[in-house]
Amino acid sequence: MRAPLGLAWKWARARLTRGGRFLVVGLLGIGVNQFLLWAIVELTGLNYLLAAIIASQGSTAFNFAGVESWVFRGAWKPGIVKRFLAFDVLNSLALLLRLPMLFVLTSGLHVHYLVSNLLAIGVLTAVRFVVADGVIWKGQAPAHSTALDPLPGSQEAA
Secondary structure, X not given: OHHHHHHHHHHHHXXXXXXXXXXXXXXHHHHHHHXXXXXXXXXXXXXXXXXXXXXXXXXXXXXXXXXXXXXXXXXXXXXXXXXXXXXXXXXXXXXXXXXHHHHHHHHHOOOOHHHHHHHHHHHHXXXXXXXXXXXXXXXXXXXXXXXXXXXXXXXXXO
């Protein structure tokens, strides 16, 4: 009877660890997205919706690098281009849902575009993790899954 509980705990721990790491990478990516959105709108005068599309591509590349190197570290398998394209398609589909939310909040309800962007991203974060974990990286559990593994390149990783 102990073995099934041990396996269930190991499975849950791996999911929680990956979910936490995915969240950290995502939070950093939101910062990248917010910065890029602000810079594009404020420095070029481009419409906030067009700027959101460009900022999303930049943060998607950042997030993929983090997810690939930290969240699913040790799960390296061939097909990185395929995984990137799947990740980009997922985020582009999420963007199709995010842009109308951004428009309604910003142009309809007069919420500042950066606040609207944060709210819209927040709504879609959980959905993206479920798809990323269950489809893009399905069956690619990290070789070592501890919540305390350091970030690659940090002092602790050396």
